[in-house]
Amino acid sequence: MLEGRRGRWGCELKRLFGPDMFDHVIYFDTVGCAHSGRLQRVVITDRHLYMFDDNVKVKPKPFCLLVDIKDLDTDDETPQAYRIHPEYDSHHIYFNLEDIQYHIYTFESGTDLFWRLKSAIEIARRDDAITEKRKEATPPDMVELVEVDGRKMTINTYYTQQFNYISSRVVHAKSHHSRMKALKELEEISAKYFPIRTIFFQSTTLLTYLIDTLTFLSDFHTVPTQIKSNRLEQIELINSIYNTFSYYLQGMATVPDSTRLITFNKACHYKTLVHSIFQTEFFLLSQPSRSHFFFSVIPDKEKYMAYLQEIESTVVTLCANLNTLALLTWRTTHLVSQNFFLEVIKEKENMVISGGFHTIVYMLIQLCYAMPSMQPLPPFFSHSIYDHLWLIDYFMTNLQSAKEFVFAEFLSEFDLIVTETRMKDMIPENFTLRSEIFKLVQHIRSMLRFSSKMDKPYTKMPVQFR
Known part of the structure; x- marks a missing residue:
């Protein structure tokens, strides 16, 4: 959307609708319309749906009110005429209006159009119902304005410009240090203005660069x-x-655009992010025998290991967020399965289990060892224990190889260190997830207790552990 606002389409729409009306535009795209037999522009505003021919010279009239659209649905039965361009991932959308069914065929952003139109219809109906309940109209909310270089603009426009400026520095900076500084600035302006989180997931250029x-x-x-x-x-x-990804995925239920990480380009960004997590060498924390090659080229080994520890801690929380994102996408779009996160993990199961998963279990045990010396436990420490337990439980519940791996390598540690008694004694009573920690520990220990004893070590482990 923001990419289009800066391009030819954005200039054309601003010329057609004017600067005031343009602020109400939610989404625009090019579609094939069965009722007109040609390609048309479709524009969604907060109240109307517009469909008009390309290169019109006057402001088009609304096609209909959003609240009048009935039975919006989609399928994949797209006519062959719209498949002449193999790069397009086409979709068929249809709806009823005054007992007439209209069919439109979208291209690479069809999924976005359907769900944005559906969301806009729901919001328009809700606003319409609220208006009907009022005895008399209420004036619109005041728009907050800021003055920059002697020119007034809305607060949304100001932060959008700031986001575009900072994100361009992330992509085009000459050094890693400059990029990291710009990423930190993005988080700072997002903390000041929450809608920036939506803009982050709409920014295709920035997301593509990071991935x-x-x-x-x-x-x-x-x-x-x-x-x-x-x-x-x-x-x-x-x-x-x-x-950065962990920060922007927090509170994702209030940011519908976060699902673009999955719906965009057949989830390639999502898959790459999940696989990259476990390709990063934080496994050196638990497997020092594999570290000689890395340490031979690292100038500051202590700083290097500190970054690996921070990555491991971030990764555990990020995995929980990515699993929640997959569930959210499944519930809202049904474009992926309910266990999409698990399916992505299974694509590189051996690498995940023998590398990153080993370190996650190892770090949980180290956290449990450190609990007595950390009393009273700070909230971030308790949250870290919960995140580690959740991910270990998730892997062991869904992957037999993970269960065999923990049984072969860490059975004695779970018998002596990771116990319900230790958690009850160490986890503060005011910690909100205290009861969930007990349930996770009980479930993990029960899976280990009922696992059949293996005659030989786990065969897919790295060679130094066989």
Whole structure:
């Protein structure tokens, strides 16, 4: 959307509708219309749906009110005529209006159009119902204005411009340090103005850059030779990117655009993010015998290990957020399965279990060892324990290899260290997830208790553990 506002379409719409009306535009796209037999522009505002021909010279009339649209639905039965361009992922949307059914065929952003139109209809109906209940009309809310360089603009326009400026620095900065500084500034303005979270997931250029960076840098052995930064700088940038995604995925239920991470381009961004998490070498925390090669090229080993510890802590929370995002997308769009996060994990199950999962279990045990010396436990420590337990329970419940792995490597630690008694004694009573921690520990221990004893070690482990 924001990409289009800066392009030719945005200029054309602003010329047609005027600057005041343009602020009410929610979404616009090009579609194929069965009732007109040609391509048309479709524009969704907060009250109306517009459909008009390309290159019109006067402001078009609304096609209909959003509240009048009935039985909006979609399917994939798209005519062959709209499939002449193989890069398009087409969709068929239809709705009823005054007992007439209209069919429109969308291209690469069809999923966005359907759900934005559905959401806009629901909001318009709700606003219409509220208006009908009032005995007399109430004036609109005051729009907050700010003055910049002698020119007044809305607060939304101001922060949108700030976001675009800072995100361009993230993409085009000359050094990793400048990029990390810009990512921190994005979080700062998002804390001041919540709608920026929506803009983050709409910014295709920024998301693509962050995901591409993880693709290049997450696996040390596949870093292109053209990249001249050392591994310490790369790990610091990777840590900043994980923190950024974790920050913007917080409270995702109030940010519908967060589902674009899955609905955009067949979930390639989502899959890359999940796989990159477990390709990053934070497994060195629990597998020092694999660290010789890395330490031979790292100038500051203590700083390097500190970043790996921070990545491991962020990754556990990020996995919980990504699983919730997959469930949210399944409930709202049904474009993915209910267990989409698990399906992505299974694509590289061996790598995940023998690398990152081993370290996550190891770090949970280290946290439990440290609990007596940390009393009273600070909230972030208790939350970290809960996140680790949740992810371990999730893997063991859904992956037999994870259950066998924990049974073979950490059975004695769960018998002696990770116990219900220890949690009851150490976790503060005012911690909101205290009861959930008990349930997770009980469930994990019950799975280990009823696992059949293996005759040989886990065969898919790294060679130093066989």
